[in-house]
Amino acid sequence: MHxxxxxxxxxxxxxxxxxxxxxxxxxxxxxxxKDAARDIVxxxxxxxxxxxxxxxxxxxxxxxxxxxxxxxxxxxxKKSGRVKLEEIEVIEGLALHFTAEDxxxxxxxxxxxxxxxxxxxxxxxxxxxxxxxxKIKYKDIALQLGISVNTVxxxxxxxxxxxxxxxxxxxxxxxxxxxxxxxxMLFLPSN
Amino acid sequence: xxxxxxxxxxDWDKILExxxxxxxxxxxxxxxxxxxxxxxxxxxLLTAEEFDESEAWQEFVVLREKSKxxxxxxxxLAIAAGLALALGAGxxxxxxxxxxxxxxxxxxxxxVRLKTSDGRIIELEKEAHxxxxxxxxxxSTSGDSLVYNAGAARIAQIKMDTxxxxxxxxxxxxxxxxxxxxxxxxxxxxxxxxxxGTLREVFLxxxxxxxxxxxxxxxxxxxxxxxxxxxxxTSFNVSAYGASVVTTLSxxxxxxxxxxxxxxxxxxxxSTFNGQDGSLQKKMVDTRDFLAWVKGDLYFDAVSLKSIxxxxxxxxxxxxxxxxxxxxxxxxxxxxxxxxxxxxxxTQLNTSRTDLRFRVNGRTITISKQS
Numbered sequence: 047m048h049x050x051x052x053x054x055x056x057x058x059x060x061x062x063x064x065x066x067x068x069x070x071x072x073x074x075x076x077x078x079x080k081d082a083a084r085d086i087v088x089x090x091x092x093x094x095x096x097x098x099x100x101x102x103x104x105x106x107x108x109x110x111x112x113x114x115x116x117x118x119x120x121x122x123x124k125k126s127g128r129v130k131l132e133e134i135e136v137i138e139g140l141a142l143h144f145t146a147e148d149x150x151x152x153x154x155x156x157x158x159x160x161x162x163x164x165x166x167x168x169x170x171x172x173x174x175x176x177x178x179x180x181k182i183k184y185k186d187i188a189l190q191l192g193i194s195v196n197t198v199x200x201x202x203x204x205x206x207x208x209x210x211x212x213x214x215x216x217x218x219x220x221x222x223x224x225x226x227x228x229x230x231m232l233f234l235p236s237n
Numbered sequence: 238x239x240x241x242x243x244x245x246x247x248d249w250d251k252i253l254e255x256x257x258x259x260x261x262x263x264x265x266x267x268x269x270x271x272x273x274x275x276x277x278x279x280x281x282l283l284t285a286e287e288f289d290e291s292e293a294w295q296e297f298v299v300l301r302e303k304s305k306x307x308x309x310x311x312x313x314l315a316i317a318a319g320l321a322l323a324l325g326a327g328x329x330x331x332x333x334x335x336x337x338x339x340x341x342x343x344x345x346x347x348x349v350r351l352k353t354s355d356g357r358i359i360e361l362e363k364e365a366h367x368x369x370x371x372x373x374x375x376x377s378t379s380g381d382s383l384v385y386n387a388g389a390a391r392i393a394q395i396k397m398d399t400x401x402x403x404x405x406x407x408x409x410x411x412x413x414x415x416x417x418x419x420x421x422x423x424x425x426x427x428x429x430x431x432x433x434g435t436l437r438e439v440f441l442x443x444x445x446x447x448x449x450x451x452x453x454x455x456x457x458x459x460x461x462x463x464x465x466x467x468x469x470x471t472s473f474n475v476s477a478y479g480a481s482v483v484t485t486l487s488x489x490x491x492x493x494x495x496x497x498x499x500x501x502x503x504x505x506x507x508s509t510f511n512g513q514d515g516s517l518q519k520k521m522v523d524t525r526d527f528l529a530w531v532k533g534d535l536y537f538d539a540v541s542l543k544s545i546x547x548x549x550x551x552x553x554x555x556x557x558x559x560x561x562x563x564x565x566x567x568x569x570x571x572x573x574x575x576x577x578x579x580x581x582x583x584t585q586l587n588t589s590r591t592d593l594r595f596r597v598n599g600r601t602i603t604i605s606k607q608s
């Protein structure tokens with residue numbers, strides 16, 4: 047049972063610094079928007095700080111925070127109106143899996159991801175990062191690099207396939223993932 | 238470009254589309270969902286690496302400041318709207334231009350000490366044990382109380398022990414004659430380990446509540462400064478923190494004497510000996526005001542904030558400073574179990590006066606009024 051002494055500003059700051067980035071990862075996973083993710087996580091810490099005397103965390107801070115951030119991220123998606131409800135339900139199912147601790151920490155996954163990316167051809171890695179890190183649309187990547195949209199798509203597809211094969215964690219949790227998704231599917235409107 | 242064969246059955250176009258358009262295709266197979274999840278995760282991990290926790294922390298500190306001011310306003314509005322009840326937990330102490338909010342949750346630091354007649358000083362800790370066991374008395378403690386049992390010897394020479402409580406801690410004592418004493422915080426009681434004389438005499442500084450065992454032939458006398466309280470068997474409270482001695486009787490009958498003056502108190506009567514002008518007077522009182530501490534309650538009926546904080550500083554080992562003396566004259570009514578932490582009391586005070594600000598700095602609390 048981890049109950050940090052939050053009245054010490056120092057220990058709250060420590061908590062903040064320790065978990066900020068990994069919580070942002072969860073928020074980005076759901077909302078796919080860097081600025082929104084940052085706001086969601088800041089908001090979580092603000093609420094947590096203001097209620098620190100009423101909140102009793104029965105398990106560890108990490109899983110409590112992950113749940114709270116996942117929940118507000120889904121809420122944000124619902125309010126934003128840019129994603130359909132049935133899509134949100136799929137994301138919710140995936141996010142449940144994403145935040146579940148399955149033994150492979152985000153840090154290890156991150157390291158494995160970069161290790162694999164570094165073994166890709168230069169151009170492929172570059173395109174993959176432009177799409178996934180800089181969030182540049184396929185057609186804009188094509189324009190910038192002077193190649194066709196199809197070539198961009200092919201590079202990204204090959205990158206994803208390579209990651210799937212080389213990066214163990216991308217394959218590992220399928221069974222867990224499936225049971226989460228199936229649960230969610232039950233609530234989808236059948237059309 | 239030639240694509241390698243893919244036997245996963247995944248429609249990669251769907252995945253690619255979902256990444257570019259932030260759309261989730263609806264009819265995805267399990268394999269496709271898993272591939273999409275992994276792709277989103279890779280994307281989340283890559284995006285999050287741009288987050289800088291130091292930068293974020295600076296941002297957070299600023300946000301927190303802003304939200305604080307907003308919150309105080311919101312609270313005031315809400316109370317005006319009659320939502321005060323729901324807010325019990327939401328009251329905050331606003332501290333302008335100060336990064337850390339300190340909360341009054343420090344527990345008392347001092348220890349209860351017993352000085353025995355043979356010169357030993359014993360700090361009374363949680364664990365129960367026997368302190369002394371000889372022919373004068375057997376003394377044992379259970380952490381928050383002390384029990385004296387008279388020994389076999391009947392020595393005329395009276396050995397005196399001293400029990401001292403620090404600020405923030407009260408203590409119970411069972412004297413050798415069966416008399417019970419609740420010694421309030423920041424008090425001292427000097428008493429014999431065994432009562433072998435013709436009188437039972439104890440000396441009190443601070444505050445104590447006594448339930449005296451009835452013994453007609455051996456009066457019980459509490460000495461407090463220049464005043465004495467003589468009883469045969471009864472229960473009463475003596476408060477002598479400052480220059481005055483306030484004695485409140487709950488049952489029985491007692492005689493209070495100071496210099497040449499003497500008064501007899503009936504139940505629910507209270508005498509006050511004024512140490513400055515030497516006067517001794519009595520009046521009828523609601524004894525609950527004066528005996529609540531014995532039961533572990535905080536009870537103030539329209540009492541000035543100044544007197545309340547005087548009690549609170551003893552119970553919780555905190556000092557109070559008033560920004561403006563007029564604040565000390567505000568009257569409050571408070572009836573609650575005495576909580577372990579002072580902060581809960583401050584929050585209660587805040588519920589009835591939302592314009593009060595309690596600034597905590599270590600063990601000092603500065604009270605100001607919000608303009």
